Structure formats: C-alpha cells, structure tokens
Amino acid sequence: MVKPTGFLEYPQEKPPYRPVEERIHDYQEVEQFLPKDRLEIQAARCMDCGIPYCHAFGCPVVNRIPEWNDMVYRKQWRKALALLHATCNLPEITGRVCPAPCEDACTLSINLPPVTIRHIELQIVEMGWQEGWIRPEPAHRKTGRKVGVIGSGPAGLAAAQQLARKGHEVVVFEKAYRVGGLLRYGIPDFKLEKWVIDRRLEQMRAEGVVFETGVNAGTDISVKYLGRTFDAIVIAAGATVPRDLPVPGRELPGIHYAMDFLTQQNMLIGGEALPEGGRITARDKHVVVIGGGDTGSDCVGTSRRQGAREIHQLELLPMPPAERTVHNPWPTWPVIMRTSSSQEEGCTRLWSVSTKEFLGSRNGVEKLRCVRIEWPEPDGNGRSTFREIPGSEFELEADLVLLAMGFVHVEHGPLVRDLGLETDARGNLVVDSGLMTTAPGVFAAGDAMVGASLVVRAIDLGRKAAAGVDRYLVKS
C-alpha cells in the first residue's frame, strides 16, 4: 500500500448524478464519472486492511477490492482490470447497479464514509473497454463437451463465459427476443444502458458462446432434446414468479406487477414490439408503488419519466433508522434509511402501511384502502409480526398500482417438472455443494436456486455452477 494515510487526508467523493431536472426527461444513465485524477485519490482512501471486510464479507463475488484499489492509485489500471476480471465477469454491470454491500462492509464505514468501491470498479472496467484491453479470451483447448445454459441473466452469462473459457461448447437459451434477462428487461436504462450488455455479449460470442433467443427451454425444446444434446445443463432461469397481494380488488385493471411495467419500458427503448394487452403507462396518473425495494424504486423512476402526476411508494416495514442500531452491527448490511436516485426525483414514501383493499370500478383501480401497522419488539428468534393500529385506516388515490413486493421463486414450469427437479420449501431448486440439482448433470445457478437476490450474487452463483459443471465434466 503506497498511501497509508490516504483515508486521513482525502474526504470521500462520490460520483456525481446528473441534475434531477435534466435527467427525468430522458432515460439515460443518471450517474456520471468522476474525473480520473480524483478517482485515483479516492482509491488511495483504501486502507488495505488485514481483513478486507469489503472483499471477505461484503462482496458476494469476493472481488479483490484492496488489490485493485491499490493498482488504481498507482495508475496500474491494466493490472487492476485483470484483478477485477479474476472474480467478476460483468463488472461494468455490477459497477452500475450493485447496491455495494462492500462499501457498507468497508472498514472505513465504522466511523467514516467508505471507499467508493463500486464506482472505482466501474471506471476500471470502462477504462479497459476504452483502451481495448478487454478482448475475447477463448480457451486454448476445446474439451468437446457441450453445456446448455438456460437463461441469459447475470447468472447464465457468468456461467456461460466461465464454461466457454474452460473449453466447453456452450449454448445459452433465452426465451425473450434479446439476451440479458433481468439485466436487459428488468433494470431501467437510467441505471443501466443496454449497449453495456451488448458490448460484453460480443466478447462472449467471440469466445464461442452461442445464444439462442426466443427459445423457451422445456417448452420450445424438450427436456429430452436438452438431455440428448448436452453433457450438462445449467438452469439460470431466475426467480421470476412475483409475489402477489391477494386482497379484495386485486383483479381490478390498472394493478400490475412491477416487472411487467419495467419490461415494457425497456422494450420500448430497445425498439421491440410490445406484447399484446396494451401499454402500461404512468403518464398523468396517480401511481402507487407497493414495495419499498429496488424494484419499487425503479418503478418510481420510470413512472416519473413517463410523466406520472403523483407517486406514492408504500412499505410494510417501519421507516428504518438513519443510522445502524446496536443490533445491526458493522459490517452486516445496514438496514437504514436510504434514498435512491429515483426517490430523489420525487415521490411520497409511506412506511408501516399495509394495503387492505383495492377500490375501483371495471375501468380501473381508483383507490387503495390502507392501514397503518406497528411492529412489536422481535421475539427470541428475531422475528416479529405486525399488528394493525385500530382506527388508522386511510385511503389513497391511485389509478396505477405497481406491485413490487419481490419474487417467490423460479417458475415451476415444464422445464423443472420434466427434469424432475426437487424444490425446497421456498420453491427454490435444491442443489448440492457443486450446485448440481437432484438430476445428474443438471446444475442450477442464480435466483433459480436462491430466490430473488442481487445481480452480483447471481454472477457468483453462475461462476460456482460453472466450476461445478467443469469438475463434473472432467470427472465423467
């Protein structure tokens, strides 16, 4: 470490956002780049810890963060890039959309603002693209083995790239028209512009990965066919079944799953034809987003850009504290009040609110009947169930309701059924330590096996599944 006192000398500087007034009129990325010289100084804030909590605790793909911070500060960008790519296949994506648990685990964050790890990551990889350092890395030797990867989200892409580099022949099946899964259709452009994905896909194709889009595995091609064609299969189909809100009035028009809403906007920007059933738009509407997570935020930001009149975002949980509580110690993920760039762009957030009923007519939803709730102290196991506060009911005007309450599990469709895969109590695919499902040669990765989670975790699981597949193929 060249600069032991960097953290004492330099304050944190985050990457700038475009002004709200400007950015809500387009779908381009909100976040901008910090100039390189200032970024290098930010990297010098890294303390090169004996235990780098960012790496060993915070980061699901165990990015070698202190090492590339050091390289950035020393302007050894190319080495930084190599270190970054050693653990993550899609740093240009995680560099944009990751909630960066690494930063909350950063040792500095005990008592100072952490190192801006995510942004440093992003700039490292963007530098790599810009300088042409990122080139296809095809395997030296082909193994002659074939692997089918189902799903082209972050888990599928990571698995496919890892496998191809091991010399296996890889085909990725994607039911949508374009490759990318959740990355392409779930994340709004103002967080992740889609050329970013295409750039990486080009590298992967050059490394030998074949993408078959518009193919719904298990339906369009049979499980039998898959079994015949491939020596191993990786199911990276995501956890796409959304959580519903089964209250009276749920069937009213104007109540949509968040992902349907977001996908439409992404297809529009991507120039794809919308599916049948008409366009969901927030224009001039009273929008209520139910769910306070990232997807909810994406709905807020998209609604704002579509020209919503008013946006409410409801959350069942109480408003989190501004700072960590004693029971939420560093370096665990801090449950604290956060404001996303979308929320910053304008919306009303309500906490401890439960929706009792949707009111409206055949023309559509008009109102929500909600109740305020309270959360008693958690029991010995840390669990708590909420109680409604009597007499606290209120109504909220709404003509577009977006349900962003998370996802339950992978689709239990023909693929899972015909392969005879076991699922656990939560509906996730059961796997062993090598990520193989209960069917020999069939592996699972990403949300399909853990339920909805972070992009970065999906990448990690994709890599692990690829390693499992590789071991399996070498052995057999």
Add this chain to the structure above:
Amino acid sequence: MPSHTGFPRTNASGIALPTGLYDPAYEHDSCGVGFVARITAEPDHSIVEHAVSVLVNLEHRGAIGGDKSTGDGAGLLLQIPDTFFRYGCRDLSFSLPPRGQYAAGLVFLPTDADLADRCVNTLERHAREEGCPVLGWRQVPVNADTLGELARLTRPSIRQCFLSRGSFDGAALERKLYVIRRLAEKEVRSFSDCDASQFYIPSLSSRTIVYKGLLTGSQLTTFFPDLRDPSFASAFAVVHQRYSTNTLPTWHLAHPFRFLAHNGEINTLRGNINRMRSREAMIESELFGADLEKIKPVILEEGSDSAIFDNALELLVMAGRSLPHAMMMMVPEAFGPKFHMSEDKRAFYEYHSAIMEPWDGPAALVFSDGRYIGATLDRNGLRPARYTITRDGMIVMASETGVMDFPASQIFQKGRLQPGKMFLVDLEQKRIVPDNEIKSRISRQRPYRHWVKDNRIEMRGLFNPPEIPQENPEVLVTRQIAFGYTEEDLKMVIAPMASQGQEAVGSMGDDSALAVLSNRPQLLFSYFKQLFAQVTNPPIDPLREELVMSLRSFVGRAKNLLSETPEHCRMLKLPHPVLTPEDMARLRNASVPEVIARDIDILFPADGDGKALASALTSVFVLAEKYIKEGATFLILTDRNMDAGRAPIPSLLAISGLHHHLIRRGIRTQASIIIETGEAREVMHYALLVGYGANGVCPYIAFSTVRNLAETGLLEKPLLPGEAIDAYVTAVKKGLLKTMSKMGISTLRSYVGAQIFEAVGLGRKLTDKYFCGTASRISGIGLNEIAAETRARHRRAYEGDGNANRLLDPGGLFQVRVDGEKHLWSPEAIYKLQHSVRTGGYRVFKEYTALIDDQSKDRATLRSLFRFREGKPVPIDEVEPVESITRRFVTAAMSYGSISTEVHETIALAMNRLGGRSNCGEGGEDPARSLPLPNGDSLRSRTRQVASGRFGVTTEYLIHADELQIKMAQGAKPGEGGQLPGHKVSAEIARVRHTTPGVTLISPPPHHDIYSIEDLAQLIYDLKCVNPQANVSVKLVSSVGVGTVAAGVAKAKADLVLISGHDGGTGASPLTSIKHAGLPWELGLAETQQALIFNRLRDRIRVQTDGQLKTGRDLAIAALMGAEEFGFGTTVLVTLGCVLMRKCHLNTCPVGVATQDPVLRARFAGKPEYVENFFRFIAQELREYMAVLGFRTVDEMVGRVDMLEVQPAIDHGKVQGLDFSALLLPAGLEGDAPRRRVRSQEHELEKSLDNELIRIAMPALEKGQPVDIEMPIRNVHRTVGAMLSGEVTRRFGSKGLPENTIRISFAGSAGQSLGAFLAPGITIRVIGDANDYLAKGMSGGRITIVPPPEAGFLPHRNVIAGNVVLYGATGGELYLYGTAGERFAVRNSGAKAVVEGLGDHGCEYMTGGVVVVLGPTGNNFAAGMSGGVAYVYDESELFDTRCNLDMVDVETVWTAEDEKQLRVMIENHFRFTGSTRAKTILDNWESRLPLFVKVMPVDYRKVLERMHLEEYRDDETVSATEEVYRG
C-alpha cells in the same frame, strides 16, 4: 536409577532418554568458570585450596536441582599431583615411575562390579597393545554423604589408572594416550548386552588430571578427600561450576573436560558436528600416521556442546597445532573491516576461515594442556571474565572479580578479558603472555598473508559473462505459478525488499493455518520454524553490533584439516551467498582448476508420486558423487530446466538431502553446493537453504520477478531493474544476518548447515533421511504429500501456459483472502465477538466461539485436532464461579506506545475489576495511575514488564507491580527486540519512557544483563529484592527445548513462567519473524509441563500460556495441558474495536486502538465493560466444559492431559501422518507428583545484605535522619542496595530522600548488580571494585568506586567495574576511578557517569543522560544512541574509528554550555574519587579541553532543535524501519 512414575527413563549414567516432548538433546549449560595459577609454576596445595574457594564463591552462578542438594556439576583440572600420588595417598599398590614418566587418568566405571571389570580389562588391553601398559589402579576414595539424590543414584565407581609411558614422550605420549582412550571408549560403547554408559574417562594424561562430578562447588572437596590432602599440589587449577538449564545433568557432563571448561553455548553445534564428520574422512596426519583411524569418530555426539568442542580441540592439538592456535581457529575474533588489526593477523583468520568455521556462540573458555593455561572470549564478549594478578605471581581469572581475597597492596593488576581476546599463562616460560603477543606470534608462524593473497580466488576474477537475456513475461508467469508465487508475495514480500532494501514490517499475530493443516499446497519451506535464542544464549544484535557479523565464506574443495599449506586457501571467496545469474555464468565458465562446476537437474516427472521423487533424489545423489569423484569442486543443483513434463524437486529437500548424503559418505567438504532455484524468494527461504547446507543460492525467478516489477512500475518507488535487484539482495543479506543473530550466530561460515530450525508436520522418516538432526515432534507428511503439493502447483502453471495476463494465486497469508489461506479471525468472528460484548449477549458469544472452534473444514490450530474424553459430568453450579476463574486471566503485554492511552487504561481498569492482571508492556507507566480512582477503580497495571529496552523501568515502576515479567522473547518476534516507530513516540510517551519525542525506540535483541541462565537468575533476584512482594515471571516463546529452558527458569526461582505461542501479536515486526519463528503454545506448553514434572520442579512455579486464545475450549485444552493462567492480547483488542487492520506499525489504526494520532484516538469506542463481558463469557464457557468433563475447580483440571485425545477419522490427507502421542503424554498423572504450583520458591531474600542495611538505616527510613553505614563487601553479596531502595521509594516515592541521607561505605569486591535500582538519597561508596550490572536501573542516588588507597596499580589502567554498567538507568550519578567493561551505560536514559575507560559498545542504545569518559573506549561506541550526550577524552585521536557513526555526530566541545557541563562533571569526579587523571585535566583545562569530543545523536539534536522551535511535526520523523536498517 530414577524410576518414579512419569519421570523420564535414564540410562545408568543418568543420561535421560527422550520421553514425550522432553528430549535431553536440548540441554544447555552456562556456568561459572575460572582458573587459579601461579606464574612461578611451583606446584602448591594452596592453589587447590584457592581453586576450591573460587568455586564456592561462584556457587551462586551454578544451579541446584529439584532435590535441592544435587548440583549441576563442578570440577577441577589440575596438574598431575605427583607428590600426592607418590607419598600422599597410601593406597597405591605399585611403585610409580619418576615424575613425568607416567600417565594418570580418572576413570568413571559402572557400579556393577563385573561390568566395571570388563571395562577395566578393555582399557588395560588397549593400553598394553598400544605400548603404554597399565601400571596399576587406585580406587579413588569418595564421601557420598552430602550428595543429592540424583547424584547418588547415578554415581559411578571412580578409579584412577596409571600407565607406563612406554617408549613415548611428551606430545607423542599424549597422542598415544588419546588413542588408547578412544579405543577403550569405542569398545565399551559397543557392548550391546549391558548398560555400560557409566564408563567415562574424564582425563588420561601425563600432564593433567580432572576431578569432577555431579556436585556443587562446596561438595567437591567433601566428595573427593584427595583434594584436601596437603600433598595434593598443582601449579594451576581450572575450575568450573555448571548451571544446566535442566536438572538431569550427569557426571560425565560436568566440566572441565580434557582441555577446557566453558561458560556459554555453541549455537552452531549441528553444523560443526556435520562438518567435522565430513572432514574426518579426509584427515591425514604424519604425527598420527596409522593411529588416526583408531580415534575416529572424533566427535561423540551424545556429549554436550562443550564436550564436543573439547573433542574437536583435542584433535587439533594432538595433531600438532598449539593450544592457542587451535583456539584461534575455533573461536576466531571478529576481523571485519571495522576492526583495526594487523594485516598478518587478519590474514591468519582469513586463511583459517577456509579451513574451519567458527564454533560460534557466547563463550568464555578456559583451557589448559598442562603447559599453557589460558582463557578466551568469543567475539561478542557476552560472558564475563575478570582477572587479578598479584605481585607474588598469583593469577586468578573467573566470571567475577572478588572470588579470592588479596590484600590491596599485593594486587599488581586487575583486568578483564575483552571480546575475542586471549589471555595466556605459559608455565614453562613462567610468564603471562598478552593477547597481541600470542596472536602475532601465531599469525606470523607461516606466511599466511602471502598465502591468502596469492591463492584466494574471487568471483570477479573468473570470467565476464555477456548480458544474461531476460525471461519473457509469459514464461515468467508460468514459472512463478509453478513455484507457488502469489500476488501477496509480489506485493508484500518482494516489492518491499526490492524497493526498500529490507524486509517489510507487519503487525498483529499470525492467525493462519499451520502448513501441515492448510488445505492449500504449501512450499516445503513453510513446514519449518526458526529456532531462536532465549535465556541460555543471547541473540546478537544485528543492527547495532553488526560489526562482529559476517556473510563471507570460502567455497570449493576443502583440504586436510590437520595440515597447513598455501593450497588450503585456494578457494573461491564469496562476499555473501546470494549469486546472480551472471555469477552463475562465471562459475560455470570458470577456467581456474579449483573451480570446476557441474550442473545437476533437480527435477522429477510431473506426474510422479513420492516414489518418483525419491528416485529422482537418489539420482541426484549418485550424480553428485560421480562428479565429485571426477574432480568437481562445485555442484550446482538447478531447477532451471523445468518444463511441462518435469516438475522441480523442492529445493530445500534437494539441498538438505544431498548435504546429508555427502556427509554420510564423508565427502561433503570436497565440493560446495550451489542451489539455483526459482523457489527461493523470501528471507526464510534463503535462511533455510543455507541453514541446510547450501553454500550459495541463485534465486533466478526472484531476480526476474524483481526486474519485471521494476519494469512495470509496480515497486514502491521508481527504480531501475539493476537498482531494484541490488536492493533485493541487500534485503536478503540483512534478513540472513537477522536470522543468524536470533540464534546467536555471527558468521555465515558457521551458519551454513547449522540447521537452526525445527519442522512441524514433517514425517520422521523424511526428516531422518533428508533433514537428519532436525526435530519434528509431531511427525507428519512424507514424500508422497510433498510430491502432490509440487504437482498441484506445476499442473496449475502449465494448464494455462502462455497467457501473460494470468494472475497469480491471491495468497492470503498476511491479509485475509477468501480463496487464500485460512485465518482464525474471519470477518464474522470479529463482528460477532464485538457484537456479543457490546450487547452483553452470551448467545452471540457462543456463535462466535462456534465459528472459531469448528475447524472441521479448514484447520488452523493443532488443538483443533483434539477432542475431550468423556468425563463424569458435575452440575454446573458446583463448578467454581466465574469470579474466581477470571482471576486466572491476564492480558498480554501491550505497551503504552504501541496502543493508545485510552486502550491501555481501559484494559487495566477492566482487569482490575475482574481481579485479573493487565500487563503494562515495555514502556513504563505514568505513576499517577497507581493511585486508585475516587470510585474505587484502578488504572494501575498489576503486571509490569521488564524487557530489553528497560524503558521506564524505574524503582517506582517496579514497586507498584504485583508481578514483574521478564520478557525473554515475544511470540511475534522471538529473538528480536521491540521497536516503536518514531511517529508513535509522542511527548507523553517519551516522558514515561524517559526518551525523546519523535525518536524511534529500539529495544536491543538481548537483555544486556541476561547472557545466560545464571544471569537470568540474577535479574530475578534483583527484581525480588527491589519488590519482594511481587511475583517474578519469565516470558518464553514456545520452541523445541522450551521445556528445558523453563526448568532452568524454575531453578532460577521465577514464580511464574509464561509459554507464549508463536502466533501472538505485535505492534511491529518483520514478516519473517511473525510467520516463521516459534511454535504453537500446544507444543511448548506440553513440553514445559513434562520437563517441569520430570525435573520435579512443577510444584514451585506457575505456568501461564497465551497465543491466539479465543474460546472456552481453548482454555480448557490449555488447562488440561498444564496451564494455570491464561493470557489474551489480540482478542481483548478486538473486544475494544480492533478489526485486525494490521497497521499498528503505521500509526494509522482507524479505530483508535494502536495509534498515538490524536485524531484517530478520538475514534476509540471501546469500554471496560466490553472487556469484562468478554472475560465473563469465556469463563462461563470454560465452566461449561468443566461441568461436562467433571472438574469443579481449575486446579483439579490443570495437567489432566489424559482427558484429551486426538479426533478420530480426520479426512484431511496431510493430517493423517501426525502423531500426538508425545504431546499428549500423561506426565505425572500416576503417583503424587504435583501437576501445578503448590508451594512457593525459596528466594532466600532473608540472606540479603540489605536486611542489615535496612535495619541500620531505620532512622533515615522512619525519620529522614542521615545515616552512615560502613561494612566490608564480597562478590557473593549480590544486588546490594536494591531492597533498601525499594524501601525508600515505597516510603518516599520516586523523589526518595534528600541527597546523602543514607551513606554507605563498602570495602571489598561488590557482587553483581551493586546499586541496582538505587533510589535518590542513597550514596554508595566502594573501596575496591565491582562486578557486572553495576547500577542497573539506577533511579537516583550516587555510586562511587575507588581502588584501595594502598593499591599499587594505576587506577586508570585498572578494571574497576564489570560489564553492562548503568543498564537502563533513569537517574543518579556514578563515578568510577578506573575502567569498566563492555556495554557501559547501555540504554542509559538519565544517569550521569564519569569513568576512566571503557570496553566495546559503550553508550549503546543510550537515550538520555550524560557520560564522560576520561580515557579510551572500545569499538562500536554509541551504536544506536538516540539521546543523551557523551564526552570522550580522546588522546589518541582515533576515537572516530571506534565510534559507530550511524546515529551520532562527533564534534568538539565548543559551546559554553557544554564546556560547563563537562567541567562540572569532571570536578565532581575529582571531588568524589580524587582521580589524578581528573586533576591533571582540570589543572590543564585549556590544553586538555580540545582533546574532548562530544558525541551527539543526530536525531536527538534535531528533536531538541525542533522543540526549541516548537515546531515539531509528526510526519517528519523517520519511519522505524528506515532507521533500523540505515546503512
């Protein structure tokens, strides 16, 4: 024979056979030694009487064992008492030939009469056959009444035999007797049907005879009535009193041996033995002729180091070299460029360095062959030797002065032996021969200078190779991977070496897995741990006393040891053992006939297993033999030709295997071995390769790596590749010096093959074959596993061959990496522990301990492999309460300085609330903290450390302690001193430590008052005297032999011994030391428990352990293995917020724990309650284990090792070969031997002279009235004044009494540590002289020593005080009318002193005070001096050549202020001593003043200037490491 259950088995002679972890091979000894002689050479019985009285007066330097009356050994070497034999003893049944015409010997015989007869017959037969028939025998009368139990049980039958001289005369006769003795010894040893081990011939000579035994000095004459017979006369007597650090010493091993008595230790013994064995095959001697074969083997390996030294010395002398000549060969003085010496002498040493390596270690050697009697000191002078010569020709030399009384008027000269010097009495010429005369005669007896100049070959003279082409980066990466390089190696190991020219410094402990437990492929190097000196032999100081060290060597084919020709030095001279690729080209292409190099590939098939590896090794050996036979003088083992199909044999395995193979073949010295390997990169690797026999190492991949790092800008600063490589080599050299110094070895020549390592996790078959003589106590892996680990690396390397962008493995040894090495401290463990103590949640604490204890997937500790046996559970409420258990808890020594005030005080507060003890570490403590707080809390550290720097060790500091801990070694850096970087030395810290703010503080590697075990006993006694209420503890670090040392510590009367694990923390230490030195506490604790029980010493000393103790399970295991108390360092810091940044040394701790930066300290968020919670939790968890195991108290549990067993069914392949039977040996479980401390030590403080002083001084102590005391003093009166000073300080505080309140006047020779910790108000005046450690830790008062007025010698040429005067003094004044020994005023930080001359290393490490020297100084003055001022009267104008100018400037005394200070001090000196020298100077002030030089530390001056300007800025101070290695 001792047959107590649980005691080790011994053979008839009492030599213990290895039992459990306790192996007698690790015995050490130190002692009192001396001689008495009369120059007139007239034999006289009074000499014998004097010798015995010397022995009695040295008795405190010996030791008494577990049974209280068995001494460790005492003896005399005398002239043959012809008169006595002829007339005195009536039991001689035959008539003796005339004086000098016969030989006599003392013979120890088996107690079994038949067996004794057999031995007698054997000796007689050989004597007859060799032509010196036995004339008769005499049963030596003995009186065994006073013997101790052990001595009685192993007592041999003692006879004397008398041999006719036959046709031999003089030296030829002695040679023949030697042959006879060897033949008899060899034959008796071959008796296979009986135990004849008691047979031993202490001496057989026509000149000298030895009387010795397992006795104390005072028992000697009782036991041997012969010695009391008035007709028993000798002109000289060599005396020796042994202090073995172990109570199973034997009759054989008592000194003197045939030629010498030795106080000290040979650290390089293993290498010396091996080389002697290989030389043996090639020796030829005209004098011996065919007889030479009869004496082989020359070395009897079961002897002690001293005995083996004697064996080698005997050979050299018998083969024709004079005794002084042989001593000069074996113990050469330092002759580096910093020493002024004659070219002839330098050439003598250089010439002989091509023939024999030094037998290195601290040593005072007294030797005699009947004609010469002499003494010499090793180059470091770490053992005292004082002599007195009287006007009537008596000479007494001993470890102390005052061992014999002479009237002052009779004394002609008092002197001391200086480092590397010799002192000789020639009884034939009847005169004393001074060092320069002996040596100049010997070094000119042949034209050594011409021989060396004409013959030595130098590298640069060989051939100049063309530029060596560079490795291409892709190939480099592949090779790096194959040799196991990691990113961490590049960043943390190689880059710092190549950028700074020294090894990187790190901090905190080592919590990663032992190599044998790691799941990741390990380099073979990682299985070894460095040994280091503790207690029995001091480490050398490679920073401040580097001048005595050398990396030079001669390589090539060695010649006949027993002859001298010019060709002997026709060898290649290497300045250091690191060879560049260019050097290799020179070697390979040399056209000198003496340099014939042959390459041998050390490769094996890439898919090969252990068998393939073994056969590859065999081919290497066969090839090597063939090349040697063909005349090769250099064997180059190389792995350069590694490729996809051939993997490298681990370089260490290849070198050590070949080294031992060639030794076995007796041809090791015929060729040098150079290893050219890609594996070596860190200091430890070089240390191992050379330590196992490599004469040179070419680390070609390391060089390419450095070049590559430099070219790609990845070094810490921009350097050209050439510069970076130079820096890297410098770093390796420094690292080697450091490694050598830790073991007390000064020269590379004796380090080569010295094998100062122990293995952890290597199978015994493997070590027996390839690493003979290396301890590997838990056995472990074999060639198969080694092959597998090599294969794994090799496969990974060649799998992705050709991709230059490939990354290396992350490593994770120093910093946690998820794919790297396992660490016990994981992020989860840290936050769970912190969370639990902050919220008081025991449930979370259990989650934390589960994380640590469950190592089923990745193991890190040996204890993870143990499990508890089933006990009879007891209800938990019957188990002793948490509150009583927490009293057994202590915190590790962490100095105020290394950690912040806040943390230091928080820990003390918490420990005081819990009833445990906090340890203030080395660095003093603010006296204000000794006062309780208003609410009853206390910030006082109950345990206070006394470490080698003695920072802040004042009398007041000592009396406020409940425990005084002597830090002999620290787990993170055993064998090294501490260091506090300048940027952590704040004004406050400097005040408490009595130093200067901003100046880096270095503690010396050795305690300068502990060069041996008897010195440790002395320091324990000193501390006991000053604070009789405090327990004294000794901190040791686990390593092989620590049990033996602990037994010595118990005999030295320590109340507590701490066995620290190697994994303990530190604020700053070189990475090699953190990782590669010392052992886990499990091994050390088990060995200690066993050794203490076997030696019946366990009952009197408490045992404490520490080192990564984290959970109740850890404590339960430690208790079962023998620990009564438990220490915690890192864990406590973690409870207070430490997150294992490992940045303590940088002062940037972000949580305010290990920093002095006020901004960061403000972030400290710890509370005492956290510490309390932790200790209550862990005590509770221990209780839970106790309940399950069925123990109600910890006392019951201590030492119940039978409750532990090894976990069955361990899957991890490498672990399977481990054997814990020795570790888990149930020592002392049958029978009633105490397994814990049940009684206290007998300190015998009531015998101290101070009791009398205190009694007389009562009016002063009670009413402050002035008191005058006058009494005689002797050398046996030790530590006089300390108890009185403790009393004064206790009553009056650190200010003490007004000056001169208690005036004491002594006459005689004061014992060691006179005036130790003297308090203000006490004035001591001695008319006579003083021994070592005068005014140690002096805190005030005044000491004056003057020679008796009637003395006839010149005071300023007379030695009046011993070595290490004023060590760690913080105040007071000292006036010496005479000269003092080595290391005067070392680490002085406040005392003022005037002295008339000094030995070497004066004012070393001084940080304050004023020293005036009115005469010459020795070498290396002011080394490491960072504060204070010295004035030296430099008449010869050579002072600057003797001064170490690294840290000081030398200038004239020109300011009025300085002049005044100097004049006042000299005036005082004159006033108190009446010194004529002072008077002359004062009388001629104007003309003498210009001869004075002022020695001023550079940094000190800077700081003073800055303080004047009040502009002190933190970041300007040099970093610790820069300064440490400057130059």
